[in-house]
Amino acid sequence: MFTRHIQPLLEDYLNVRIIPVEGVDTPLARALDMRSGVDYAICTDTDVMGLSNRTQYNKNWSTFTVRSRRDSGYYSELFKRYHARFKGYFAPHLVCQAYFKFNPVGCRTIEQIESIPLLSFAVARDVDIIEIAASNVAKDQHTREHCIGQSGFKVISWSDVINLRCPILIYSFEDGFSGYVNGHIVQKSQIMAGLFNRVIRPRLKLLNTTSRIDQSLFDYGVTA
Secondary structure, eight states, X not given: OIIIIIHHHHHHHHTOEEEEOTTOOSHHHHHHHHHHOOOEEEEOSSOEEEEEEEXXXXXXXXXXEEEEEETTOOOOHHHHHHXXXXXXXXXXXXXXXXXXXXXXXXXXXXXXXXXXXXXXXXXXXXXXHHHHHTBTTSEEEXXXXXXXXXXXXXXXXXXXXXXXXXXXXXXXXXXXXXXXXXXXEEOHHHHHHHHHOSSOOXXXXXXXXXXXXXXXXXXXXXXX
């Protein structure tokens, strides 16, 4: 659904090429997907960066969610991306969270799946989302009991990303694209510069929050 609905929008707006990594059967693609959380590669004229994508259905929650704990004991997304990011290893540079109107479960054809309406999606920098997830801004959530693969999540609202002055690009079916940098709506060139920037860190003190990225993941309840 990303490839059908979101990829063309991002490629046109950001003037990039997006190459699938998740589901590609090569040793490098499998390693980037399973070990680093990279689902797609974004290619500009001069650079290549990873993108992590998550999709949800039935309601537009306008949040980023990062799996912080797997009850099975397997490594979580936050665990992998935290260690990769702050140790200088491979990690996604951007994260995308998308919302569709219906769940494709029960669809009988590819055409039915691809016809499900896109509600909205947002793109932000992984370093910002991971640091916010490790602060007291993020809310804790757990999958419902009937779901397969029980997990704990960190939930970050798109409005909190804006209020923390981090760059974020939001798309909705009704309004199209809106880019925010330093808490304000900006032009396309400015949101592109903000998203592709590797230096600026989130300013968590603006919301009187405490960042804990320099502590062990286990200090705030994040396990493998």
